[in-house]
Amino acid sequence: MIKPPMRPFQLERYFAKYEFKVRHLLSPSDCEALSLAELLDLADEITRQLWDNLRLAYTESAGHPLLRQEISQFYNQITAEQILVAAPEEAILLAMQAILHPGDHVISIFPAYQSLYEISRGLGCDLTFWQVQETQSGWKLDLNELEKLYRPQTRLLVVNFPHNPTGYHPTQEEFLTIIEFARHHHLYLFSDEMYRLLEYPPNQALPPAVDLYPLAISLSGLSKSFALPGLRIGWLVSQSTDVIEKCAILKDYTTICSSAPSEILAMIALRNHSAILRRNQKIILENLAIAKDFFNRHSQILYWIAPQAGSVALARWVGNLNFSTIYQQILEEKGLMLLPGSVFEIEDSYFRLGLGRLSFPLALEKLEEWIKTKNLLDFSS
Ligand SMILES: Cc1ncc(COP(=O)(O)O)c(C=O)c1O
Known part of the structure; x- marks a missing residue:
């Protein structure tokens, strides 16, 4: 049916490699999954x-x-x-x-x-x-x-x-x-x-x-x-x-x-649907507020455009970092996976944020910890 030149799905390959191995995820696009018991309770x-x-x-x-x-x-x-x-x-x-x-x-x-x-x-x-x-x-x-x-x-x-x-x-x-x-x-x-x-x-x-x-x-x-x-x-x-x-x-x-x-x-x-959507909107709004504070605190090195809707957003490193190693470093040092821009065929200075998970604040904390271990000069252009 489908023949080359359909190339590997870069985002899905990246998730396949890391999603179930790392401790923290900052970039998933879904909302915090309901458990079977929670869903059946709604029947x-x-x-x-x-x-x-x-x-x-x-x-x-x-x-x-x-x-x-x-x-x-x-x-x-x-x-x-x-x-x-x-x-x-x-x-x-x-x-x-x-x-x-x-x-x-x-x-x-x-x-x-x-x-x-x-x-x-x-x-x-x-x-x-x-x-x-x-x-x-x-x-x-x-x-x-x-x-x-x-x-x-x-x-x-x-x-x-x-x-x-x-x-x-x-x-x-x-x-x-x-x-x-x-x-x-x-x-x-x-x-x-x-x-x-x-x-x-x-x-x-x-x-x-x-x-x-x-x-x-x-x-x-x-x-x-x-x-x-x-x-x-x-x-x-x-x-x-x-x-x-x-x-x-x-x-x-x-x-x-x-x-x-x-x-x-x-x-x-x-x-x-109303109850489930309300629950997910609440998680996203709470995470959005935390993200806004985070980006205000780190505006010297990070920039983002807050999303207008949905559960994802793009953030961008400001300055001249080594993007060929930064995501690997964060993975190794903090067990934190960020989805680099290159999986979307855009520059690696961008990375995706996923705002739908309850673990978002902790994942963001891990990123903040990692940033603090670095000298601000590392981020300067
Ligand atoms: C825009 C968009 N469409 C479709 C899909 C596919 O959804 P699923 O992974 O549930 O097959 C995704 C998944 O990330 C998506 O982001």
Whole structure:
């Protein structure tokens, strides 16, 4: 199916190497995972019965009908037939394969979760990046640039809001301009909404792209905003039943169907979405306040743009450090993993912060300890 030049997924390789070996993580993108017991405590009579009587059989390939019904309530224009349940990362693969042909041109937000653009490259498409830019007033996307990036062969625009890794979030007006651009050129719009519903305040949430545009495909799932990455449950949604159908046909070559226990647990989570989202927003807001203090204290050597939404942000070392060794040093000396910019194909002066975990304050303390062991001159340019 996918042939080279699809390169290794750098972020996932980095996590594979360190995530379960180090003592402290400062960069994970998910929210503090719920325990099975915590989630089951939220079950109502119907979902508890589904759980207690569950047979570990194959499940419906498109996803449990009751789960798809729960999912459909998050959208205005979508019925259960326009939803395909799949692991989020799997869903990206399915959608790109369903939509794209060799020689198509794809415009993708950049930096980005690598598979959002790498798969199209692997499929033989031409790729142009639409860069999120660092400005005095925060992260920005230049909407005027989109028209310049367009070519007659452009078939797909890929966006991700709230954005991983910057925490950038467009205004509703800007989002509508992006949709109008796609509509004007009759493009597919792949909208990665994995961090949606982690806006602060919550009423800043953008509408799902699929409610606004028939050729949009929205990706969502339980890994980030819902604190359940271990369930491996996500979903693709589109008003275009044709696209969903094509993805379903491809899913027979990946997982065929989703995990039976995960589907029931996903239903429990979605039926209790308000409580789970409130819990995660609270963790993020508390960590944000701690991070703001930290960056104020260390403004001589560190800079960040506070995220506008979501659970991640980018920070940057100021000064002329040796970036080829700094992350390794921090790992060895403090058992602390930071995700360097190079896994996102940006400079290593940047690193990602993950604000969704309860261990964030301790991980930040470890970074502070490490900084204090260094002479400030080490950081000077
Ligand atoms: C923007 C984005 N999309 C998709 C995914 C994939 O989610 P999962 O790891 O649950 O498959 C991630 C995971 O980090 C992500 O950050």
